Amino acid sequence: MKLSLVIIGNGMAPGRMLDYLLEASAESDSSAFDITIFNDEPRVNYNRLMLSPVLAGEKSYEDIITHDDAWYQQHQITLYKADRVVAIDTDGQIVTSRSGIKKRYDRLVIATGSLPNRLPVPGNDLDGVLVYRDLDDVQAMLDTASAFRQRKLTDAQCSGGNVVVIGGGLLGLEAAAGLAIQGMNVTVLQYTDTLMNQQLDPAAGALLEAAVIAKGIRVITRADTQAIITNDGASVAGVELKDGTVLDADIVVMAVGIRPSVQLAESAGIAVNRGIVVNDAMETSIPSIYALGECVEHREICYGLVAPLYDMARTLAMQLLAQPSSYTGSVTSAKLKVSGIDLYSAGDFAEGPGREEIVLRDARAGVYKRLVIQNDCIVGIVLYGDTSDGPWFFDFLKKGKDISALRDTLIFGQSLQPTEGGGREVDPTAAVAALPDDAEICGCNGVCKSAITNSITTLKLTTLDEVRAHTKASSSCGTCSGLVEQLMMLSLGDQYHPAAVTPMCPCTTLGHAEVRRLIKSKKLNTVFQVMQELEWASSCGCAKCRPAINYYLVAEWPEDYRDDYQSRFINERAHANIQKDGTYSVVPRMWGGMTSSAELRAIADVCDKFEIPAVKVTGGQRIDMLGIKKDDLPLVWKDLGDAGFVSGHAYAKGLRTVKTCVGKTWCRFGTQDSTGLGIRLEKFLWGSWTPAKVKLAVSGCPRNCAEATCKDMGVICVDSGYELHFAGAAGLDIQGTQVLGSVTTEDAVVEHLAALMQMYREQGHYLERMYKWAKRVGVSEIRQQIIEDSDRRLHYFDRFVASQQVAQVDPWAERVQGKHHREFSMVQVNEPQRESA
Amino acid sequence: MKQSTTTCRHVQTEDRWLDVASREDIPQRGARRLRVGDQTVAIFRTANDTFHALVDACPHQAGPLSEGIVHGDCVTCPLHNWTISLVTGQAQGADEGAVQSYPVRLFDHRVQIDLSRVPVPVKKLTGGEMSSGGENVG
Numbered sequence: 001m002k003l004s005l006v007i008i009g010n011g012m013a014p015g016r017m018l019d020y021l022l023e024a025s026a027e028s029d030s031s032a033f034d035i036t037i038f039n040d041e042p043r044v045n046y047n048r049l050m051l052s053p054v055l056a057g058e059k060s061y062e063d064i065i066t067h068d069d070a071w072y073q074q075h076q077i078t079l080y081k082a083d084r085v086v087a088i089d090t091d092g093q094i095v096t097s098r099s100g101i102k103k104r105y106d107r108l109v110i111a112t113g114s115l116p117n118r119l120p121v122p123g124n125d126l127d128g129v130l131v132y133r134d135l136d137d138v139q140a141m142l143d144t145a146s147a148f149r150q151r152k153l154t155d156a157q158c159s160g161g162n163v164v165v166i167g168g169g170l171l172g173l174e175a176a177a178g179l180a181i182q183g184m185n186v187t188v189l190q191y192t193d194t195l196m197n198q199q200l201d202p203a204a205g206a207l208l209e210a211a212v213i214a215k216g217i218r219v220i221t222r223a224d225t226q227a228i229i230t231n232d233g234a235s236v237a238g239v240e241l242k243d244g245t246v247l248d249a250d251i252v253v254m255a256v257g258i259r260p261s262v263q264l265a266e267s268a269g270i271a272v273n274r275g276i277v278v279n280d281a282m283e284t285s286i287p288s289i290y291a292l293g294e295c296v297e298h299r300e301i302c303y304g305l306v307a308p309l310y311d312m313a314r315t316l317a318m319q320l321l322a323q324p325s326s327y328t329g330s331v332t333s334a335k336l337k338v339s340g341i342d343l344y345s346a347g348d349f350a351e352g353p354g355r356e357e358i359v360l361r362d363a364r365a366g367v368y369k370r371l372v373i374q375n376d377c378i379v380g381i382v383l384y385g386d387t388s389d390g391p392w393f394f395d396f397l398k399k400g401k402d403i404s405a406l407r408d409t410l411i412f413g414q415s416l417q418p419t420e421g422g423g424r425e426v427d428p429t430a431a432v433a434a435l436p437d438d439a440e441i442c443g444c445n446g447v448c449k450s451a452i453t454n455s456i457t458t459l460k461l462t463t464l465d466e467v468r469a470h471t472k473a474s475s476s477c478g479t480c481s482g483l484v485e486q487l488m489m490l491s492l493g494d495q496y497h498p499a500a501v502t503p504m505c506p507c508t509t510l511g512h513a514e515v516r517r518l519i520k521s522k523k524l525n526t527v528f529q530v531m532q533e534l535e536w537a538s539s540c541g542c543a544k545c546r547p548a549i550n551y552y553l554v555a556e557w558p559e560d561y562r563d564d565y566q567s568r569f570i571n572e573r574a575h576a577n578i579q580k581d582g583t584y585s586v587v588p589r590m591w592g593g594m595t596s597s598a599e600l601r602a603i604a605d606v607c608d609k610f611e612i613p614a615v616k617v618t619g620g621q622r623i624d625m626l627g628i629k630k631d632d633l634p635l636v637w638k639d640l641g642d643a644g645f646v647s648g649h650a651y652a653k654g655l656r657t658v659k660t661c662v663g664k665t666w667c668r669f670g671t672q673d674s675t676g677l678g679i680r681l682e683k684f685l686w687g688s689w690t691p692a693k694v695k696l697a698v699s700g701c702p703r704n705c706a707e708a709t710c711k712d713m714g715v716i717c718v719d720s721g722y723e724l725h726f727a728g729a730a731g732l733d734i735q736g737t738q739v740l741g742s743v744t745t746e747d748a749v750v751e752h753l754a755a756l757m758q759m760y761r762e763q764g765h766y767l768e769r770m771y772k773w774a775k776r777v778g779v780s781e782i783r784q785q786i787i788e789d790s791d792r793r794l795h796y797f798d799r800f801v802a803s804q805q806v807a808q809v810d811p812w813a814e815r816v817q818g819k820h821h822r823e824f825s826m827v828q829v830n831e832p833q834r835e836s837a
Numbered sequence: 838m839k840q841s842t843t844t845c846r847h848v849q850t851e852d853r854w855l856d857v858a859s860r861e862d863i864p865q866r867g868a869r870r871l872r873v874g875d876q877t878v879a880i881f882r883t884a885n886d887t888f889h890a891l892v893d894a895c896p897h898q899a900g901p902l903s904e905g906i907v908h909g910d911c912v913t914c915p916l917h918n919w920t921i922s923l924v925t926g927q928a929q930g931a932d933e934g935a936v937q938s939y940p941v942r943l944f945d946h947r948v949q950i951d952l953s954r955v956p957v958p959v960k961k962l963t964g965g966e967m968s969s970g971g972e973n974v975g
Contacts, residue, residue, distance in 0.1 A: 350887035543913035566866035570904035
């Protein structure tokens with residue numbers, strides 16, 4: 001007598017399980033089971049992985065059927081379509097379906113799959129809010145797209161056709177790409193910083209984002225959905241984000257993950273955790289009941305990819321046939337099914353003890369590859385742009401093969417493994433080779449790449465000096481010398497040996513100047529893009545290069561760049577100065593060193609209220625409050641702000657203080673209003689970030705009580721006007737200032753010093769003080785550009801003013817308003833088990 | 838080898854895991870501080886979304902590691918640029934010393950920490966110069 005095998009669910013896992021079962025039965029020439037399947041969906045078994053090609057119009061439903069009606073008949077399997085099991089009587093071994101069918105079982109297989117998550121926000125059940133799970137969902141999307149195309153035929157200008165996809169994971173991106181192909185205007189919302197953060201490291205995520213955007217899809221990261229909105233109370237009209245952004249939407253697709261469908265099993269008393277708990281034999285906690293697929297939890301893991309389901313299917317088929325077999329878990333790999341985007345990830349690509357990474361970037365080909373190695377084995381793989389070696393690497397990973405013999409060439413892939421010795425050399429000219437001909441190399445003299453390479457070839461130039469003489473490239477500030485030399489190497493090959501460039505850090509072979517120029521020439525605008533395009537040797541940079549790159553991007557793209565706070569030193573993140581005990585000091589601005597009784601009273605009150613243990617007058621003519629707990633900072637700033645104070649940027653690579661003397665208002669020797677000019681300069685120059693700190697002083701006469709001749713920029717007032725000084729230092733090095741020139745009006749002082757500050761912002765290396773920059777570039781070159789060349793001065797001035805438009809925001813006031821509030825609060829757990837602050 | 842189903846359930850409900858934050862409360866390449874008695878524990882999240890916890894005191898001069906720059910699986914102390922492994926708590930490179938680490942896990946998008954180990958005493962402060970990242974200036 002045959003045993004009764006009942007299967008609940010007809011997805012890919014039980015489908016594959018049946019294949020194995022029938023195959024094995026065929027071999028033993030006896031069908032051991034009388035099989036019954038209950039399927040909630042009204043159709044036969046199809047390949048769910050192929051839903052994306054269906055949505056993209058590349059395949060039809062018929063193309064993706066794996067088991068058709070004839071197959072079920074041939075194998076004498078009873079399939080109930082559109083009928084789900086609603087109860088399991090585990091004592092009587094009987095299942096009951098929604099339509100009332102009762103079926104006794106000897107063996108029961110639960111394969112209820114998973115349920116798509118819905119964000120718990122208002123409006124998540126409106127008409128037009130879809131998930132992306134089965135063919136019905138795909139059909140609903142196709143219908144909407146088709147209706148919009150029809151409307152467009154009659155009215156080409158018609159609005160609409162907007163789709164918002166919530167979730168930038170595998171499914172969300174596939175849905176977005178398919179809908180974009182169907183002609184819809186698609187926006188993807190991603191809660192985290194990067195797309196597919198579950199499968200990709202941030203470097204690959206940034207590349208993916210650029211590729212998705214290139215497909216005409218809008219991407220908003222760090223998007224926190226507040227509500228799905230409606231105009232008529234029934235159907236969806238848009239999505240509102242927590243930051244107030246409202247996006248129009250005809251349909252909203254929620255692709256925010258899946259959870260095992262466990263309700264039926266749970267109500268039958270089967271042990272359930274996150275999924276239905278199974279052991280290595282795929283048995284649940286109740287005898288004769290098995291489970292497999294996305295509904296199960298095996299060794300604390302729930303799987304959502306197909307490969308593990310197939311492994312489970314094989315084990316379960318063997319178990320049902322009473323042949324010993326066990327499932328011990330799977331290592332998974334993921335691939336995005338969007339045409340034109342190649343990415344692959346597998347294993348565990350997090351760092352860990354004894355782990356190291358091998359990174360290969362090829363900027364020209366848009367390739368990023370990263371292998372994570374532990375104990376001479378590959379444990380994690382991320383490939384972007386070229387995934388052809390994915391299976392090859394994955395084989396190493398799965399089998400735990402030793403890679404030590406291949407280590408040096410492994411990353412180049414299977415086909416580039418040297419037959420004997422050899423391998424690929426890193427090409428130092430790769431970055432300049434990838435530049436377009438019209439890319440500007442020398443900013444001072446406006447010389448582009450092709451002008452330099454053409455001169456080298458046609459004029460047969462062989463030295464840097466010759467190139468400078470003929471093209472003017474790198475003849476001014478010299479910042480681009482390294483790039484010009486690389487172009488010479490590119491043109492002349494082995495005949496040219498450039499001077500060694502000191503790399504920024506161990507992550508790169510490029511120096512600061514090269515990185516800056518390439519950011520501009522290649523229009524790079526995120527930290528990750530810089531690392532990719534300039535072929536960084538690490539996936540995430542280090543504490544040396546990240547702050548530098550972040551500054552270069554801030555300085556280059558003042559309006560568009562989004563500051564990367566995690567790449568800033570703590571003082572600039574906390575907007576206060578960290579002290580050795582982890583407390584902070586706070587220095588509000590006292591413009592030009594002037595204060596009043598009201599200000600002093602407010603400071604005194606703050607000191608009392610927050611029990612600030614130390615108050616000190618600084619060398620920059622203002623007041624430092626020391627020993628403030630980080631959590632108190634926003635509260636201290638609130639009180640200071642109410643009294644009219646703003647941040648003094650005592651922590652910033654930016655304008656710090658402008659020290660003044662009392663000038664001709666009080667002093668019998670004073671020649672000009674040095675205090676007023678100091679205040680004016682401070683109010684004009686504060687805000688924009690600079691390579692290193694910038695301190696100013698204005699003295700009212702040559703007696704120089706404000707000590708202006710040891711500052712980054714200084715003004716000495718004289719009877720005839722103002723002497724401008726720069727490049728002084730009184731720290732690690734002591735150095736008197738250089739004279740920049742003389743001007744006759746306050747307006748001219750402001751114009752010249754702002755232009756000088758901008759020139760330094762554009763050319764200084766990160767953490768290079770102004771006197772060091774001046775030594776590198778040459779004092780006479782700076783004088784020439786700021787004093788003699790008035791056009792150039794005005795251009796610097798205009799760019800400085802443009803930067804100030806966005807930079808002159810008091811960071812303390814912003815944080816009092818709640819910006820980055822988590823930076824300043826402890827995670828609280830004293831309350832029972834809950835939440836962060 | 839069969840795995841008992843009750844073991845699965847037991848581990849995940851065990852009391853030693855303290856639920857401290859949602860995953861998104863901690864920024865990538867960043868940290869948040871957790872007060873435990875009179876000590877502070879720093880919980881880090883790397884670029885690759887792994888979570889780690891260390892006593893928030895550099896083995897050098899007890900600088901707050903939670904305020905450092907997170908890169909790879911290391912953090913660079915904001916006071917004197919020592920680099921500490923987030924995984925082992927060991928100082929990297931030529932520097933020697935270690936700080937107590939705690940097991941952290943991610944469970945259902947929640948960050949959980951096991952504080953059942955006894956923390957080592959933190960070294961007392963001594964003098965020392967400040968890093969280029971942030972000297973004191975008025």
